[in-house]
Amino acid sequence: MGQRANLIIVSNDTYDLYYSHWCANTLPKDLFWGPQYAIKFIEMQTKVDESGWLDDVWAEGGAVLDLDNKKLVFYGGEDILFDIPLRNLFLSLMNKTWYGWEIEWAYEGILDLASYVGYPKEKVLTGRVDDIKDLSLAPPEEKNWVNTVASVKFSDNEMLLFPLCGGIEVYLSFGPEIVNKIDKSYGYTSHSLSEWTEDFPVGGFHIDVTEKRVEFWHANNIPEISKRLVTKWFDWKVLEYYCDYESQVRSTRGLLQFHSIDRQRLLTQLRALLLKESSNPLDTLSYIVKQEAGAGRTVEINPYALRYDRYDLPRSVREEILEYAVDNL
Known part of the structure; x- marks a missing residue:
């Protein structure tokens, strides 16, 4: 259980590696507001050594924030990860809140992050083997x-x-x-x-x-x-x-x-995504543990899963930053 991510800050030609057990799905919202807030958010996470790198199975999101070159490379999110028109608009808005920075989507996930900082790619690739016996180009049932x-x-x-x-x-x-x-x-x-x-x-x-x-x-x-x-x-x-x-x-x-692109509908969707108050996954985790204990089962929890560190801006500040980005599209 979790949404695991590696987060990296590059400074003075070296990097610090962080791990978060819960932020992969919320990462676009965590990073959107600008570099000064993103740095604070990343530095709140668990700092790890190179043994803390995730691989392409476990990494569901991640980011490299390069202070030397003013570049951000990232991926993640429940919505923009799978919806290209929504992501394109999100990145256009983000270019306004990260003025002067280069924003790049990590199309190859954790591999792009590792390659960026020179970490060996073979250590983040699992070499999964395809097991495809048969298929057709028939449409789905629904x-x-x-x-x-x-x-x-x-x-x-x-x-x-x-x-x-x-x-x-x-x-x-x-x-x-x-x-x-x-x-x-x-x-x-x-x-x-x-x-x-x-x-x-x-x-x-x-x-x-x-x-x-x-x-x-x-x-x-x-x-x-x-x-x-x-x-x-x-x-x-x-x-x-x-x-x-x-x-x-x-x-x-x-x-x-393809579907026609309704920018106003996408903006409404992004506003809801970015302004939504975050729920605490530890509440759900605690509920599951109690349920399992009540059934007489012992549950072992990854210590990292017990940390949920957020840097939440007041809603009024988020609204102001978002409206600035929308007005300057």
Whole structure:
């Protein structure tokens, strides 16, 4: 139980490493208000040595705050981690509250943070092995389960679109053999995702059989996915577009349509996210422990899980900073 994160402050060409058991989901809100507040927040967390690095399984968020170069690299959050339009607007606002700083999203998660400070990448990568026995491009049972979209160009005169569920890695890890397993009856010659689900997809991929090229984009962090896919798609061209979902619109010549972007709705969503009062996860933890003890079971708790350190700005200050950012978009 927890939302684990590594937080790093770089200063004078060295770095201090911190650990938080609870902030990965709230990290965008914790960092948004500017560097002076972010530094205070990070320094409140548990300072650890290099044994405190998380790996790509346990790290659900993290940040590098580089004082030497005025650069912030981070990822995390329950919302902006998976919603690219929401994240794009969030980062635009954050560029106003972090004026003079470079803000960068860590598309490869903990690997990006480790690489930034020169920590060996093999120590944060678990080398998970894909175990994919079979799959198809059939749509999910419910339309609102769609969170991935595929497009396949079979020839100059044939392109089909497939609404899917599961994320890009599930499908692309199968390699080129996936093309031979496609049931074309599931495909659409044109497709509007908003007709299936209200939620923006977390990823998509385009396979051009004629050019032996596979392209993909994704919202969530997937360390070294390009490197792994190059070995699967041997002698194919593999292109990663990170959060550029419009790359698939271009590749499908507009036959694939994503949701229209309502900036006002996204701003309302971000205001609610940033101004929401934080709940204390230790209350939930205490309740679970009591329930388990009442059932006669012994519970061992990670000592780090008993720390929940926050730097909460008064709501009036947060509102003022947020309105400044919105007014200067």
